[in-house]
Amino acid sequence: MEIDRRLFIASIGGAAAVASMSHEARAEALEHYMSDLLEEEDDEKPKFPTVAQIEAEIETRPFRRGTGGVFIAGRGNVKKLPAMPSKPALMDFFNLRFSTVNHCLQSATDALKKGEDQEVVLACLLHDVVQTLMKTDHGWWGAQMFEPYVSEKVTFAIRYHQALRFYPDHQAGYEYPDLYKRMFGEDYTPPPHIEAAYKYARNHKLYGAARAVTVHDLYAFDPNAKVSMDPFVEIIGRHFKQPKEGLGNDNSAVAHFWRTMITPDTPL
Ligand SMILES: [Fe+2]
Numbered sequence: 154m155e156i157d158r159r160l161f162i163a164s165i166g167g168a169a170a171v172a173s174m175s176h177e178a179r180a181e182a183l184e185h186y187m188s189d190l191l192e193e194e195d196d197e198k199p200k201f202p203t204v205a206q207i208e209a210e211i212e213t214r215p216f217r218r219g220t221g222g223v224f225i226a227g228r229g230n231v232k233k234l235p236a237m238p239s240k241p242a243l244m245d246f247f248n249l250r251f252s253t254v255n256h257c258l259q260s261a262t263d264a265l266k267k268g269e270d271q272e273v274v275l276a277c278l279l280h281d282v283v284q285t286l287m288k289t290d291h292g293w294w295g296a297q298m299f300e301p302y303v304s305e306k307v308t309f310a311i312r313y314h315q316a317l318r319f320y321p322d323h324q325a326g327y328e329y330p331d332l333y334k335r336m337f338g339e340d341y342t343p344p345p346h347i348e349a350a351y352k353y354a355r356n357h358k359l360y361g362a363a364r365a366v367t368v369h370d371l372y373a374f375d376p377n378a379k380v381s382m383d384p385f386v387e388i389i390g391r392h393f394k395q396p397k398e399g400l401g402n403d404n405s406a407v408a409h410f411w412r413t414m415i416t417p418d419t420p421l
């Protein structure tokens with residue numbers, strides 16, 4: 154702890170007061186001063202909710218926290234969505250549908266700047282966009298949604314970043330984020346499927362790709378960051394197999410994921 158000598162002397166009545174004090178009295182005053190400072194520092198520490206407090210909030214809302222971003226307005230009512238082209242490409246979803254675009258762009262920009270390979274950059278770019286559709290278990294939803302169109306490495310990185318975020322890797326430069334203490338509760342323990350996924354991924358040859366997504370994820374919350382899609386157009390062209398019929402029309406096992414985002418106002 155750093156002690157500002159002038160502030161300490163002022164706190165006990167100035168230089169004249171200090172001069173009149175015995176050694177013992179000065180030592181005691183310093184001890185008091187330091188313990189007061191420590192308490193102040195404690196007060197500045199962010200306070201996080203407990204799991205029980207977060208659970209108590211469930212019945213205070215008309216929606217659930219796992220709801221996909223396209224189905225709910227941040228404030229007020231939802232807006233009419235712009236029409237999509239008849240053969241939508243990935244970029245059309247970035248422009249017209251995906252939520253969390255800025256966050257994913259910041260993450261991919263960081264990955265590119267730090268020299269990650271193109272598949273890891275693409276994984277960072279895609280890692281959270283499925284939250285448009287579904288937030289709960291978004292690693293699995295996201296990996297499944299992209300599986301027919303990207304490499305195994307990209308799918309793996311998207312699927313396992315969700316579990317890996319709960320487990321620090323000091324060597325990779327990843328610490329447990331305060332954001333998760335706020336979102337899940339400070340006493341949260343991940344459920345068994347997350348722990349099992351972590352253990353599986355930790356020993357997998359593609360662990361590094363999934364871990365990289367979590368590492369670049371952490372730097373991705375700057376509201377003032379300037380980001381652009383431009384550096385990623387070529388990477389998407391090379392590593393994303395765009396179906397010629399358009400996403401949602403290609404009769405793949407996940408075409409309905411894409412159709413649901415195209416027309417989320419369809420009642421059934
Ligand atoms: Fe994520």
Ligand SMILES: [Fe+2]
Pocket residue numbers: 256280281370
């Ligand atoms: Fe993220």
